[in-house]
Amino acid sequence: MSKDEFKVIIVGGSVAGLVLAHCLQHLGIEYVVLEKRHEISPQEGASIGIMPNGGRILDQLGLYDQIEKLIEPLNSAHVLYPDGFNFDSRYPILLTERFGFPLAFLDRQKLLEILHTSLPEDGKIHTNKRVVRIHHHDDRVIVEASDKSRYVGEIVVGADGVHSKVRAEMWRLAGSLDPGRIKEDEKGITVEYACVFGISSSHPGLTPGQQISCFNNGRSILSVVGKCGRTFWFLFLKLDKRYAYGAAPRFSEKEAAFHCEKLRSEPFWGSVRFGDLWDRREVFNMTPLEEALFTQWHLGRMVCIGDSMHKFAPHIGQGANCAMEDAACLSNRLHEYFATSGSSKPSSSEVVQIFQELAQQRIHRLTPMDRTARFAMRLQAREGMVKRLLGRLFVPYAGDKLADWASADIADTVTLDFLPASKRGGPGWQKFRPRTRTRTRRCMSGLVAGILFICGESMSKGQDGRACVKSPTVKVTSMAEATFAGNDQPVPQLQTRHLDEYRACIFTKIPFITLLLCKGFYNLYLHPLRNFRGPRIAASSFLYYLYWVFSGKLHAHIKDLHDEYGDVVRISPNMLVYRNVQVWKDVYGHRKHGAPAFMKDPEFYPDTPTGHTIVTTPREEDHSRMRQCISHAFSEKALREQGPLLQRYVDLLIDRLHRVASSSTSTATDMTEWYNYTTFDIIGDLAFGEPFDCLQNSHYHQWVKAVFATMKAGALFKPILSLGLPKSLVTFFMPPELKKRAQENYAYTQEKAQRRVNMKTTRPDFMTYILRHRMENNGKGMTLNEIQANATIFIIAGSETSATVLSGCTFYLLSHPAVYKALVKEIRDGFTKESNITLPLIAKLPYLNAVLEETLRMYPPVPAILPRKVPCNGAVINGQFVPGGTSVTMAWFSAFRSQSHFADAESFIPERWLSDSRDPRFKDDLREIHQPFSYGPRNCLGKNLAYAEMRLILVRLLWNFDMSLDGECEHWADQKAYSIWEKKPLMVKLVRAQR
DSSP, X not given: OOGGGOEEEEEOOSHHHHHHHHHXXXXXXXXXXXXXXXXXXXXXXXXXXXXXXXHHHHHHTTOHHHHHTTOOOOOEEEEEOTTSOEEEEOHHHHHHHHHSOOOEEEEHHHHHHHHHHTSOOSSOEESSOOEEEEEXXXXXXXXXXXXXXXXXXXXXXXXXXXXXXXXXXXHHHHHHHSTTSSOGGGGOOEEEEEEEEEEEOOOTTOOTTEEEEEEETTEEEEEEEOGGGOEEEEEEEEEEEEEETTTSOOOOHHHHHHHHHHTTTOEEEXXXXXXXXXXXXXXXXXXXXXXXXXXXXEETTEEEOGGGXXXXXXXXXXXXXXXXXXXXXXXXXXXXXXXXXXXXXXOHHHHHHHHHHHHHHHHHHHHHHHHHHHHHHHHHTTOSXXXXXXXXXXXXXXXXXXXXXXXXXXXXXXXXXTSOOOSOOOTHHHHTSOOSSOHHHHHHHHHHHHHHHHHTTTEEXXXXXXXXXXXXXXXXXXXXXXXXXXBSSOOOOOOOOBOOHHHHHHHHHHHHHHHHHHHHHHHHHTSTTTTSOSOHHHHHOHHHHHHHHHHTOHHHHHHHHHHHHOSEEEEETTEEEEOOTHHIIIIISOOOTTOOOOEEOTTTSOXXXXXXXXXXXXXXXXXXXXXXXXXXXXXXXXXXXXXXXXXXHHHHHHHHHHHHHHOSSOSOEEHHHHHHHHHHHHHHHHHHSSOOOHHHHTSOOHHHHXXXXXXXXXXXXXXXXXXXXXXXXXXXXXXXXXXHHHHHHHHXXXXXXXXXXXXXXXXXXXXXXXXXXHHHTTTOSOOHHHHHHHHHHHHIIIIIHHHHHHHHHHHHHHHOHHHHHHHHHHHHHHOXXXXXXXHHHHTTOHHHHHHHHHHHHHSOSSOSXXXXXXXXXXXXXXXXXXXXXXXXXXXXXXXXXXXXTSTTTTSOOGGGGOTTOOOGGGTTOOGGGOOTTOOGGGSOTTHHHHHHHHHHHHHHHHHHEEEEEOGGGTTTTOOOEESEEOOOOOEEEEEEOOO
């Protein structure tokens, strides 16, 4: 099939649909447009703004010259407040100078007419074609209209507006083909405002090219004076509550007139009142203002663009312009496909790939637009005290910052790759292209500067040299009767007055206090993550997260927050915590098509005195090199060779416990310690070639105690470093004893690692494999410093995690007698002699494996978080764009105990993991979420060794002893966690098993 045989069915003769038709016409791709109304361009009283980013696309299509004849370029902007204060802004002129295209408004009807009549009259546009059904096939789509006509094409594009039939068909088909793919909360369109919009004839008090914005409480008016003085106006009204899609009220012409009549005396500009516009109305209408940005743009061969995927408030004027960008972006993707694959017909998977690239690019672009539009509408309606203060105290003093922010949005646009670039232009396209310094950070700088100007730089020196306060210089013009706070009194001027020393002292603190307040305000209302749900106090300050880290209850608190706010929660100003299965792939999984990786968060993974480790290194190439060096030590072959070493230490554990069980004075023993003794000895021998002799001496080695201390200290001090304090300052305040232990810990590790490196042996431990790889690759393996740095990781990751799971498993087993009895039966029936217990055989015990998996679900060794950093250009996580630099993480404890993932999630039920389980309770368990050893290229290398240790120790223990839990340990699992669990003593009574 050649390109001209590839057919696109466009549903909707909207701006997006007709611009797409023009693009396809230039590409030579066959298309048809289906419009449900009887004409393409009816007069509905709606107007449309053309911004430079939309104008550039129209210019490439050869349409802008026709449009320019109908528009009056904006040359001034005025903002009016309810107290009579007003100011002027020159941002329309700045934008025109920067981009070569003016800001302009015209009838939506006129724009549609130009788009329609400029297309060839070859029967490709059909009106009165209301789509009733879309039939989806692997190689084509069939669109059925209400008049029984049918249209066949390769793809269908929904450009049919906010009430999109194509989107509804996508949801219908998704529900039948893949239930749950599109969740209900992803279908959300909300309505909080209504809009009366209209067009009025010219008024002598208004000048063409003006934009006038009237801020007021619970409402606002936005108007543009266009060609010949015709005024396009919008009256925005806050509704009584937030409405869901379908439940929003519909408004009659009578209701619209009622609201406008009520505001007849509302001041508008100069001597003009809103009633003057209303009396000159030519056409008007009233509609609820839907707000939405969807994340699911496509399904199979169907895709939606324009208002069907994103619906903005009109305040930033980007709705139609972004719809044009959608059409351009989709056209670019099709052009790229046909240019690289010749005339071949795209397969279903290739179509999906085209749509995925479109969706990812557009969500990235539109997410900040959506936030800005929402914020702008609420700012002008003075919604809440904070927005009232911001609108009144900051906006008038922002200067050219308003134009700078708009410029950043305009410059970050798309053009048509297959057509010559527009000859119009300006320096803004390059100057304001996205850089490392994000738009929101620029906004924060402006906010701080503006408020410091009001609070700090308004201070000056009086004639006697003392501090005084003066009114900031602002152009204030009076209306016909300028009023202040509703009273018929002139607007008062701030009077200069001297400050005594006490007040002067207070004013010297204002910049610091203001900075703190600005930071909190920025985090809440301007931060890129401001629309993510979570406690407002968590969003405003990092101290909230810090408190829960220090409490040791972060893991449990995150679960509570997920239960309240959903699967993604903003736990601190720059951190999102997830419990959704897709996050494993999006954040931790292998990257596709050269996409940048999510690096380890350097604030959470600081380096050691000897350098980064395989766990902490942020560089992917370093991690890959280290992993390649170490991976052989954890292979199946290595595990078989290490089997006798594991058996030897478990023999010693069983011998020591038999002595405990035989002692007449012993009533219960702390199994947490015994498990730690065993795993530390095993990993010490594997890492350093010699054990710590914990089992031999029945107590912890001094170095092991130091490891526990430094682990907790690290967990507490890492978040403090995230506050931006110098590391040297944080270290200065560390307790001297803790610093001494940390230094001794690293010194001992270096000594042990160096001693093992100097050994001449081929014993099957970690160092043998690491050193062998280093020699075979001409010294290109791990450096000595890297070996020393990773030695501590071997000890902690290789011992503490296994001991933790064994402790948790013992507690849950002994707390559930039926489970304990079933596992003991499986073990003792399966092995008549202890010498028959081998690693290959115990790996095949189904109930044992189920018990371990359930323990890992209930009591994961790392319960809280292991954050990653979003790449600098941002990424889509679980269908939602997340800005670059954000710290994101899966929450193990919360994900594994979520009732939406597991039935009876708070109950210990190993049967859920049995493959032959017929219990209907567990048929919907989301096993894919269960990744206790992490996921992707950075998952835990020691997984096989850990399972081998845990199985062998547990089987040998239950084969030899009958066990029971001491009564004081009933709530043992209620523990604090500082990166790892702060385990309590697990007191267990041991009795030799009777056979």
